[in-house]
Amino acid sequence: MIRAAVRPGARPLAPALLVSAVACAPLGPDFSEPHIDWLAAWQPDLYGQVAPDPQADDIGRWWRRFGDPVLAGLIEQARRENPGLRIAGLRILESRAALGIAVGLKYPQLQQINAAGAYVSEYIDGGPDDGHREFRTGDIAFDIQWEMDFWGRFRRGIESADAAFFASVANQRDVQVLLAAQVATLYYGYKTTLQRIAIARDNVAVQQRSLEITRKLFESGQESELDLQQARTQYLATLAIIPALQLELTRQRNALCALLGRAPGELPELAGIDGSLPPADRIALPEMPANLLLRRPDVRAAAWQAAAQSAQVGVAMTDLYPAISLFGTVGWAGNSLDEVGDVSSLVAGPALSWNIFSYGRLENNVRVQDARLQQALENFQARVLDAAREIDDAASRMARTAARQRILDESLAAAERSLEIASRRYREGYSDFQRVLDAQAALFAQSDQAVINRGDHVAAVIDLYKSLGGGWRAATIDGIIPPAMRRRMRERTDWGGLLDAPLPAGPERRAEP
Template identity: 55%
Template sequence: MTIMTLRNGLVFLAGVVLVGCTTLGPDYQEPELNWLVEWQPDLYGQLDPTAAATDSELGEWWRRFEDPALDSLIQKVLTQNRNLQIAGLGVLESRARLGGAQALRFPQSQQIGAQAAYIRQRRSDGLLPASEDSFGSYDAGVSVGWELDFWGRFARGIESADAAFMASVANQRDLQVLLVAQTADIYYAYRTVQLRIAIANENAVIQKRSFDITQQLFDSGQESELDLQQARTQYLATLATIPDLERSRVQLRNALAVLLARPPGPIAELGGEPEKLPVVEPIALTGIPAQLVLRRPDVRASAWQAGAQSAQIGVAKADLYPALSLFGSFGWNGDSLGVTADGLTFAAGPAISWNIFDYGRIRSNVRVQDARLQQTLVAFDATVYQAAREIDDAAIAVIKTAEAGDVLTESRSAAERALELANRRYKEGYADFQRVLDAQRSLFSQAEKELVNEGAHISAVITLYKTLGGGWQPQSLEEMIPEDLRETMRNRVNWGDDLESPVPEVLDNAQSGGSSE
């Protein structure tokens, strides 16, 4: 092949590429959900639709509780939790995959090789003296191929890898949301159990005093055994509730230890016994429902996953058409005998490959990828429906637990007054001891119900913030992956700048487009 022929061929090939190059497959756009636009609740009076929602309002919602112990626990969970570190490593993996997809757009070395041989042989025909010959041969060469992205196979591959990378970032943020809410929920469940144990112990002390009094009166013949046994039964029944509460307290503490990546045992951050649960001020949410739903990291991840799958249709469709490549090879060979002169070889030109006999298999694969895309689109729709439901459920729970709290506070006050009156009438001889026992039992029950509802209200508030997608912060890979893990990985593999490269802060509008890198 002459240089002139090669040049003309390359010029012609370049012209064909410039004229005919296209990108197969659909251009993904995030689906528009008409029902979501029409869904305009006020979340039972907790939503101010006139104000715009901002990430900063929900990013550190737990600070509204003004609890330094909770602040400390959440910060440590966000840096020490193993599942969150795994999610960060998943982001790193998806970034590496994106780099691999981008590299396919450049020429690829198909083969680099060298070989040499040394041969020693002995010849004898039985008539002449034997003789020995030895010689060496050697050759080396390299061949390079560059498949032109004529049908957009590599462009779609990059698009898919880029969307998968963005989805991994959204998944990491969604895990932040879940872990922050889980930490706060467990923490206040632990505090609630502590206070329930305190209430049980206080009532046990009161009931033990009543039991001792009835024991003395019975021993002196002033009371019947019925009063004695009833007082004893109530006292022992209260004592029986304490071991189960103590078991729950230890289990909740162990659950926090797991989030903190610690073995079961005391947690210094929990401190001592609380006096009461915090009073949560009424929530004033901002934004419109569609914004509140679509900003959730799990919804963003679902949208990006659909975008990643959409690009796979184009990758599959490219196999239906011929692949156009440029190739070149260079070689050097020779031997020690000098029979042939050392020489250089060079070849270059276009190449076409076409899996024309695999048309049925390739067409089926295109249909497979399209079916998978539709699955991700339906999954996205289902994710948004579920997100709307969770927000509404949490909002009504906040309102109703607050309403129940007002009633239970009055009920507990009434029970305290009833016990005061029962004790007075018993001492004055106007009521029997059974009225005192009933009043004690009622006060214990109402105080317990009020405290449990307070814990449920706090849990509802936490859940509402979680359903709104609050509790995540943009993190760099240095923050996602601890330094000791990154150092171990550096010592094992050359990661270049991937361990320090920035991560996108905004993951909205999942659609086809340029790389996020």
């Protein structure tokens, strides 16, 4: 829940209250992650597709459960080379630098050296000093000003920047989740397409033999031209499917190239693979889905974004109160005139600045920030709902494709038997050639559908792992910034130690279901 520490419209009644304000907590709400009321009761069986197992491996490397080293290698390459993941890593670095700016505001905000020198040439007309005079002047001063953090402006600013930093870490993890799922989906989509091409070619070979038989029978006068043209039509229609599947294969390969940070072209890693797909097994989870849902990186990012915005409400509230500062100046001024000596000065004291007539600007800015906070809270709630929906959709898709696969396998067996019977009856003269053509078409359709559905089931498994938030690992500074990129950035800018300092693990905000 959000607890408002100070009413947005409240103002101190007298400057004497400043003394007590020093010990006060920062203005604005203290953030606490909202409780998801329905989550405690949401313990779905996910259509029997999930098997709870406390001994199960963590889903952070779920693709290893498929036992496919080519897929594992592609995902590791994508983690190293994907441009989107690099951008997400650089945003961590950006937010880290922004946090450094916020921390720096705790200290004197103005620390400035001012210096000036001048050559003066004067012409005096009349009087005792009539004539021309030349002299030089110079001055130097060190100014310092420190706004005291009575109302928590800078503390809330650090709180907001800190939460934004951890939100960028969570976003980078979310990109890892999406990237692993995309690579796996395209990889098994590619293998599914290979299977479909193989099936199409097998059927083309069968139909080509039938075409040759009908051509010979037609040329010998034993069959009509109708049988020949029907066989030829079916053969060419099946043959025409192969270029379309090859186009899909190219698109899938090029999409994989993009994820790997490569130009479109051949992928040597795919050269030796076949169209085999992993078995359709249930997923073993070490924890309940509700617990995994709350650790999804995008859910965590939404929580951190709400925390960052909560602190901005407090920052806006501080504008309603006077800013109390300490200032000081140490200066020296001199010139070349003998009759005027050099001057050294020391000036110090407090300063107060208070926008007492803002015509509603400051109050409305607090309201703007509070409305944005409520939006962030609603976004967090919506993100949790979407996560639950995605988990349920993926599990339902797994269950339905598994059930459909059993039916399609039986249908495929029936189609194979039907073609066998139709071919035998045609050879024996008990049925016409149309029955053979129909059986061939049915076999091809059922074979293709069975492979497509098997690929859909694998894609559903991948979607379920993705929806559960599997597929990320904690970011390291070496992982988010490759050595070559770090070298280029150092050549452009003095990054101090930011390019080498380890990333903090950071707390994980979490609401218990």
